[in-house]
Amino acid sequence: MSSYRLRVDNALRQYHAAVRTLPFRDTSGVAKYRHEVLAVVLRVCTGGSPRLEVLAWQRHHEPFEGRWALPSGPVEVDETMDAAMERHLATKLDLTTVRHSEQLASFSAPLRDPAERTIATAYLGLVAEHTEVSGEEVGWFATDRLPAMAFDHGEVVALAARRLQGKISYSNIAFALAPxxxxxxxxxxxxxxxxxxxxxxxxxxxxxxxxxxxxxxxxxxxxxxxxxxxxxxxxxVERRLRITDPFAVLRAGGSPSSQGHRGAPGSH
Amino acid sequence: MSSYRLRVDNALRQYHAAVRTLPFRDTSGVAKYRHEVLAVVLRVCTGGSPRLEVLAWQRHHEPFEGRWALPSGPVEVDETMDAAMERHLATKLDLTTVRHSEQLASFSAPLRDPAERTIATAYLGLVAEHTEVSGEEVGWFATDRLPAMAFDHGEVVALAARRLQGKISYSNIAFALAPxxxxxxxxxxxxxxxxxxxxxxxxxxxxxxxxxxxxxxxxxxxxxxxxxxxxxxxxxVERRLRITDPFAVLRAGGSPSSQGHRGAPGSH
DNA sequence: CCAAAAGTGTTTTGGATACACCCATGA
DNA sequence: TCATGGGTGTATCCAAAACACTTTTGG
Incomplete structure (x- = not known):
């Protein structure tokens, strides 16, 4: 290899290394970031008093070595985040039986990953109680008594639990938790x-x-x-999410078509 | 400048140019993406029959030249997406009177921006009717009769309108639309x-x-x-979002503390 | 026959709607 | 005084909760 090629290669290698740890901008000045998907996989465990549990695995490396983290992974260049979510759960945990999944929110605090700025989009995933997952260092934890979590994952789990709690009251979302x-x-x-x-x-x-x-x-x-x-x-009856109780308050009313039967007196 | 520096500079320039249009990976193989925030600024306009309107501006460049787009912009390396949203509205539209804003969802279809893959996080922003915005090519459009929109922005507006419609029934979110x-x-x-x-x-x-x-x-x-x-x-009474009607269905019940007055007969 | 678990019938509650009626103002 | 618009009183409706009661099983 020529001396020229060697020097250029070297320069590029240094550049590459810098890019990995420093914020990267292309020539138009626009910053680029790592982007990952985060899975909050929930189930209801019914041995004893029923409780909502979340799937987590224990980290073996810094940062947050020893703490528990949500399953996560990067988004490939030609896939949507939804697809990335499905792919990571399937390949890393052999988990292909998520009954319902939906996007929760994206997290962007600059220092949420101390190694490198990473924007994360969290997903809620619901599974039935006896769902098998592979992997040695995985565990299920009650969402209201979490262990020390890595990154902002504790906050993410709390958001997921709140979302589920709301949705179970006005939708059929429980289908995804029941056999x-x-x-x-x-x-x-x-x-x-x-x-x-x-x-x-x-x-x-x-x-x-x-x-x-x-x-x-x-x-x-x-x-x-x-x-x-x-x-x-x-x-x-249905195995897809359906809003069954669009808010009763300030609803259309009046129009008989939206109510089916009306004005049947004598019932009181 | 030395011949060596010139050659390295040149190599880096080519590299930079490639990065801007091709998916970029750092040396660990993780892809990085442009990430932008999108604002769905809504108001209710009450001249004639009241209608929900969204703020948009007309594009002057490809892609989607001539179409209408939502205000958007990149996230700086040291700011959260929330802060980026606020900053872009303030600097580009002189809009600092958003009364309520919340994250909606993130959009990641690989080709949603044909020029370069860009992941977008959309925000809902609510303003009072007579809110001034600067900029020549901006306009307000009824959310149910949108003009031809750039990118996936039509879809984003629809999502925002649905979110608002739901939330106005069980929260005090209207405070952000009223004077x-x-x-x-x-x-x-x-x-x-x-x-x-x-x-x-x-x-x-x-x-x-x-x-x-x-x-x-x-x-x-x-x-x-x-x-x-x-x-x-x-x-x-409050100028912050408050859920005033946590779902009535399957609520705790029984505990008299949650109800205030109970057991006062004679009202029926 | 009794305990345990599942299911039915009935009453009560209270938020929400519908609508008739009363009040305050300008021309 | 009348048209116009704001506000009050009240009957009705109905989903949900509470709870007593009946049914079907194992020991």
Whole structure:
């Protein structure tokens, strides 16, 4: 190799090294940043009192060595962030059974990654309780009792939990946390785990039925050791997110088309 | 300048130019992207039938020359995206009176900017009706009758309008669209513009009063040309976003503390 | 026959809507 | 005094909650 090539190569190598740690601008002066996707994978665990849990893995390198972090990874040049999210979960955790996922928010504090500025877009991913993930250093943690988290990941988990808590009240999002078929008692546990307060099975059943979210499968489930009436098995009517209760307040009203039946007196 | 420096400079210049148009990876193989913030600035315009309008400016260069685009700009190396948003609106449009702003979502389709891959984080910004903005080629457009928009900006506006429409039903977000003091009639127009259906003043007043969102200032507003009773002037109690109606469905219930007064019979 | 678990029937509650009616002003 | 617009009172509606009661199983 010529002396010229060597010197240029050397210059480029130094330049490259600088780019990795310093903010990089192209010749038009526009800065470029690393961009990663972050997964907040949640499930409801029902051994004991039901609780919402998040998937995390333990870091082996600085920064934040030893702390727990959310699954994450870079975005490839020809893929969307949604696709990147799916790809990282599939390749790193063998996780291909996320039942619902949606974008949460993007985090841009300049020092959130002390090694290099990295903008992160967080996703919420919901899985059923008994979902297998591979990897040795992974664990599930109750979202309200997190261990020491790396980066701003604690904040991200809190946001995800709040989002889920809101959405479970006005949508059918619980479909993504429940198995294909379930008893009302099991569904109740899921709601309790997310909402963190008691839920009346009777009313839960009637609310979800009225909204057309769930329907009985016709099958029965045998009772446990200590007897009891066998439970009916239910399923969610739709397995995609649907807003079932667009806010009741200040709604259109008046137009009979939006209400179906109206003006049927004598019921009170 | 030495021949050596010249040759290195030249190599770097070529390298720089390549980086600007091709996906860039640092030496660790991680791709870096341009990242911009996008502003969806909304107001309710009440001349005629009230309508929600968005601020846009006309492009003078390719790509999408002649089309209308949302205000946008890059994120500086030491600022958060929130700060970048505020900075671009202030410097480019003299707009420093955004009453409420929040992150909407990030957009990452690889070809959304045909010139170079750019990830964009969109923000919702709300202003009062008579807010001045500088700039010659800016205009306000009804969100449901947009002109041909550049990039994916039409989609972004639609998302923002939906977000606002939802939030106005369960929060005090209208404070950011209304002037400091207003009559109930004026507030009604704002709600009609956002919700796109008629709103009963009487009920609007009672709902917002019960929720503690608005209060009378004590002042009266003189009636118009054709007479009429003078209207009371109101203000929003808080000028920060507050969720006033955390979802009524499947709420905690039972605990008397969460309800205030209970068990007062004889009202039915 | 009893305990346990599932499901049904019925009452109560309270926010929200609809609408008739009263009040204050200008011409 | 009348048209116009603002504000109040009240009946109605209905989803949700509360809870007592019935049904079906295991021991």
């Amino acid at each position: 294909e078929e379930f008893t009302l008692a099991a569904l109740r546990e899921i709601y309790i785990g997310v909402l963190r307060h008691d839920v009346d099975v009777t009313n839960l059943s009637r609310v979800l039925s009225r909204r057309g979210q769930i329907e009985p499968t016709g099958r029965l489930v045998a009772p446990g050791d200590k007897g009891g009436r066998p439970a009916r098995s239910y399923r969610f | 400091e003091e207003f009559t109930l009639a004026a507030l009604r127009e704002i709600y009609i513009g956002v919700l796109r259906h008629d709103v009963d003043v009487t009920n609007l007043s009672r709902v917002l009063s019960r929720r503690g969102q608005i209060e009378p200032t004590g002042r009266l507003v003189a009636p118009g040309d054709k007479g009429g009773r003078p209207a009371r002037s109101y203000r929003f």
